[in-house]
Amino acid sequence: MALLDVIDLVVEFPTRRGTLRALDGISFSIEPGEILGVVGESGAGKSLTGSAIIGLLEPPGRVASGQIQFEGSRIDRLSPAQMRPIRGRQIGAIFQDPLTTLDPLMSVGRQLVETMQTHLKLSDRDARARAVQWLEEVGIPAAAERVEAYPHQFSGGMRQRVVIALALCAEPKLVIADEPTTALDVSIQSQIISLLKRLTESHGTSVMLVTHDMGVIAETCDRVAVMYAGRIAEIGPVADVVRTPSHPYTEGLMGSIPSLEARVERLRQIDGAMPRLGAIPQGCAFNPRCGRTIARCFTHRPDLMPAGATQAACWLVGGGAA
Amino acid sequence: MLRRFLDSDFAYAFRRSPVAVISTLVVVVVVLAALLAPYLAPHNPFDLASLDLMDSLKPPVFSADGDSAFPLGTDDQGRDVLSTIMYGTRISLEVAVLAIGFSLVVGISIGLLAGYAGGAVDAVLMRIVDVQLTFPAILIALLVDGVVRALLPREMQEALEIDVIVFAIGISRWPQFARTVRGSTLIERGRDYVMAARVIGISSARIMISHILPNVLGPVLVIATLNLGLAILDEATLSFLGVGLPPTEPSLGTLIRIGNNFLFSGEWWITIFPGLTLAAMVLSINLLGDWLRDALNPRLR
């Protein structure tokens, strides 16, 4: 059984000009111990998917239909009070800016202890020892002394390490990491990514890694979901999506990333921009930017269909051309 | 253009806020009544020929011996209270608008200069602001008013009556504007669009006026709305204390002061009606200013 099942999830934002569909029928699952990458341009809905899962959608956003199942039971209809023990204990979260997660007025040790004692039955002494252990495990030098330090006394990279410790210390089964390295320099980014990978592997934690950086995905994830205009365009094993993409959008996206390996005269570019939520075209949302459209692309919306090793939401792979 | 405005989020928020709508209505009614006083007022209280002492101290129309010609009664000289209120509001508004306008010009210029120049210029100007802000505005206005009057030759005093009080109130209120504008200027001057202008060699004066000024105006205009209400009160206070406008050009404050003398002899209407008008107007302006501030501040939404 999958750890997390998202089934035909629809998230809507009612506005006075009508209801905006920010997520429109998303389905995917995460297996125990798996790292799933979610990639897409800004506004594609990747962060929203994460917020919907941990029940932190900004009002007036709401889950309009579909289901989110965690270990087989639905968590999308839970009240905030029912959700609280799940968030942290079962599903941890890491955000882009560590300062939004850390309490500036509490020492990092205190924050770790409180988080652990909220979710696990631990004595003060055990919790404290575990806090130091966690800081050591995420690579904070001199952890025993720094356990009393406050967030502002850490550098950006060190703070993100503390956040990772906080997200993992209650031993959740799933961690949702939303752009965890975007604010960091490349050399720090690689430290954080390997740390996250090593820790989740050793604790058997599943990860949903949301990022716009295809390089990070390629290096970190087992599978990847490529999102476009509130839908999944393609999902499959990372190597296949990167090397032999099936959806024209994925293909364009891979071609538009400059590579360290070789220099090309011109990058492949996808003309135009992703449509805004209120103005998503009929049929396939990618049709205005796609070079290989057929009549059906303008009238019918493709769902995910098997395409070699991956699944793609495109009529070209689904036998729509036949 | 109008349709786009009516469709905007701002207009939508306005329509949904009863406080905003009601206070706007009150302000519009009062301002219209004041502006159109010469056409709307039943009498001209300054036309001495039309005054009749026989009409003096008549109570409002709804009391037993009211006279329908004088809806809100008359004062000791037989002037129609409703008409004096309309004319008085006109003077109060004129003083307040001119004072805040003057204050804005001074405050915005100094704020822009301090924020954009930075360094010693900023330090000196902002210390002046700090010092002035430690005194209540009304005290500054009283002081300036007194000093200017003392310095002016006697024969000019009458002619410059309104100018003096505008100056006094204006001087007492600029530091807030300067401080707000300086704060926004500090943020704007570091933005890349200012850098882009500097790269091609646009002069500092032009950058301040054509680039920064339009971007810092929003918050300061909201504060100006709030201060308009306070300036009306300032003028009323000065006039009530007898250092404002003379009885020959009675503002709301002057009317309240004059009426105050009759309060205990039973002629309450002479002071209560101007007082109510003042309160309604200032309250509405403040509520509107508060609402504007919240509506335009994206962080509070």
Next chain:
Amino acid sequence: MSQQPRIVFEAIEASRSFDVSKGPLQRVLSGEGRRILRAVDSVSFGISHASTLSLVGESGCGKSTMARLAVGLYRPTGGEVRFEGQNLSAARAQPALRRKMNMIFQDPYASLNPRWRVRDIVAEPIRAFKLLQGPKDINDRVGQLLTQVGLSAKDGEKFPHEFSGGQRQRISIARALSSEPEFLVCDEPTSALDVSVQAQILNLMRDLQNRYGLTYLFISHNLAVVRHMSDRLGVMYLGRIVEQGPAEAIFRTPRHPYTRLLLEAIPDISSVGRRRTPVGGEVPSPIAPPPGCTFHPRCSLANERCRTEKPEHTRNDDVLVACHAVQEGRAV
């Protein structure tokens, strides 16, 4: 291209320090001295006509300060910056030379005045340098510029907020081009954009360079983007250039340990499932940089000499490297 291409822009031992001390009173009370941040520390390079030199490095390495030095937004506190063979301040005093340099900024949301119409934004340099007179001529030129960057002439009537990030960056480029420049300083022009839009902007910049013979100083933290754009490359660390030379040569054989670290650290789509041992350590504060080679605390090759003696640049083929280990042949 001739054998000896003309040098358009040159930095000669250019430095820029900032006084980040507390106020005089606080300094006395806390017994602290002045704190000087050396953002750029004797940096030398030249850019020849119609080529691109990129400066790459992590935050705080001084690359953005260098960009601002290059267009005269900062004055150097040491050394010299030269444009078209003249000292930059002298060059900028002449409108005919000043209009030949312009800048493209990182944040497409902050670099356009939100209260101005696009046509006025694009026309500002034209008006400032009086390149054209009369509203009709100016309007026609603005329309032409907007078309050139892939927008339409009608877009001039709109305000910046009506455009997406990528479109705004196009407007920014149109403004930069409107003074008919030769030299453009591009400070992270695509780092705020999504990759598919980034590709559009990078392609556009290359096309414009080919068409108008533009010279670029390109600032970026993204080595893949830098590789795509540059002819020459300078790698900056804590205010100094640690390695510079032809971009291809550096990417083929990175010599300085920091360049290697950067190349090693970048996640690339070609490295699916790569396992790596990341380099430890963080960039130290530029206010109190380590003595000797500033990179020594993070460097696996550091020895006693690296901890005490500042390395000079030495030439290896066409590449200048400031590293004792490379010079002594310890870095293999």
